[in-house]
Amino acid sequence: MAKPQEEELTEKVDGFVTYLKQKNRLHSSYDVAKRTVLLMREICSKTKWASADELMYRMRVAGKKLVEAQPSENAVGNMVRRVLKITREEHASCIGESEDLDIKDSLHTLLHGEVDQSNFSKPVLNLKGSVIETMNELLDELEGGASNIASQALDHIHSSEVIMTAGYSKTVEAFLKAAARKRKFEVIVAESAPSYQGQELATKLAQDGIQTTVITDSAVFAIMSRVNKVIIGTHTVMADGGLKALNGAHQLALAAKHHSIPVLVCAALFKFSPEYLCSYDQDTFNKIVAPHDVLSFTDGEFVSKVHVQNPVFDFVPPDLITLFISNIGGSAPSYIYRLISDLYHADDKDL
Known part of the structure; x- marks a missing residue:
């Protein structure tokens, strides 16, 4: 029945x-x-x-x-x-x-x-x-x-450039591969420990014939001086133009700002959120996973008094972002409020 x-x-x-x-x-x-x-x-x-x-x-x-x-x-x-x-x-x-x-x-x-x-x-x-x-x-x-985002790649990536990215994003992968069909450039990928998603992205780019180098997260600042632009994906774009991105994105953006390197963020419209980060509401904003990737459980007896946190996300302030590339084109962080008002109704902010 x-x-x-x-x-x-x-x-x-x-x-x-x-x-x-x-x-x-x-x-x-x-x-x-x-x-x-x-x-x-x-x-x-x-x-x-x-x-x-x-x-x-x-x-x-x-x-x-x-x-x-x-x-x-x-x-x-x-x-x-x-x-x-x-x-x-x-x-x-x-x-x-x-x-x-x-x-x-x-x-x-x-x-x-x-x-x-x-x-x-x-x-x-x-x-x-x-x-x-x-x-x-x-x-x-x-x-x-x-x-749609990948179709804009040739407007932002030029021949002989050095691009830095971190973690793994399907959107960034498609963006870089679309540019590689007509342009020759080099990609440097931060491995994004402890998830090591950067290694997955590097493998897929290398298989497509793109010159790719994997570096440790600690080497980001040292390598940044020879980079032309940083291109990253994100989990969410907050209402003020800030990012909820994979852990390590904040230090990448800070290093880019120190060297005056533009930071481009590839994000589809469904990632644009009308919500803001509240400093007292980290439990809702972030996601804490098991700490065994940071500190093995077998080492627990030696550090029994240590409390280990393994957050998944970083918050990247809007002043560290140069440009958002979405389905409908490029937008500055200061313009995000306008996109949000077009996507959502004010009365639906609180479900």
């Missing part, structure tokens, strides 16, 4: 929660974002709802559950907010309202202190089909993000 659709959907949400709670696993931001959108699409298509208000409530409930399961995975909250804004826009489109709904809401907030949500409670014809169609377009955007 087939399970009811809502019961099947609940099981999928719980399965995704379990996936997110695997703390010692570094999840792919792309996979997390794609699974979140697919889940939101199923909520739209398989649950019973009569209005945009009811649909957004169901999405928020599921989204909040996912965010609480792993607060450091910003891609979940980002995609839930994107889908909520899609619902608002499609509702406005179906009832024939102006596209400048955000401006109207902002004016209403200034005058009355709260946004008038009454119109979202009215049933609208064809809303489900419109929302699902736009979600499919969002999935296409996610899928084409890396290739």
Whole structure:
């Protein structure tokens, strides 16, 4: 006997929660974002709802559950907010309202202190089909993000340059390989201990015929003087233009600033978050994994009184970043606020 659709959907949400709670696993931001959108699409298509208000409530409930399961995975909250804004826009489109709904809401907030949500409670014809169609377009955007960024590589990488990077990023890998089809350049990769993701990137670049050198993290400052530019990936772009990037990115950016080397960050739009880093909220911002990569468990008896932390991420302030390269082109850190306002609705900041 087939399970009811809502019961099947609940099981999928719980399965995704379990996936997110695997703390010692570094999840792919792309996979997390794609699974979140697919889940939101199923909520739209398989649950019973009569209005945009009811649909957004169901999405928020599921989204909040996912965010609480792993607060450091910003891609979940980002995609839930994107889908909520899609619902608002499609509702406005179906009832024939102006596209400048955000401006109207902002004016209403200034005058009355709260946004008038009454119109979202009215049933609208064809809303489900419109929302699902736009979600499919969002999935296409996610899928084409890396290739759109890679297509801009020749504008930023020139012949005979020395590029430094760190860690492993699929987007950076695609970016460098796209440039290597027409340009000859050298790549220096910091190995990014203790995960050593840099070695994985170096191997894949070398297999593609790119001249690649792996260095230890401690050699970054010494080598930086002969580098032309630094190109890195990131886990999340915060609302102020700062980065939540792999451990070691901060020292790389500091060394680049000391030598006046530009730092380029390749990041698809789904990584842009409306959230800020709060200094007192490190537990939500960062992700602490098992310390055995830093200090082996077999050495524990000799250092029994030492408490070892192994954080996954670094925060890189926006003043250390020169340019963001996203699906839609290059943006300065000072322009990130504008991208955020285009991607998300102000009322969805708190799920």
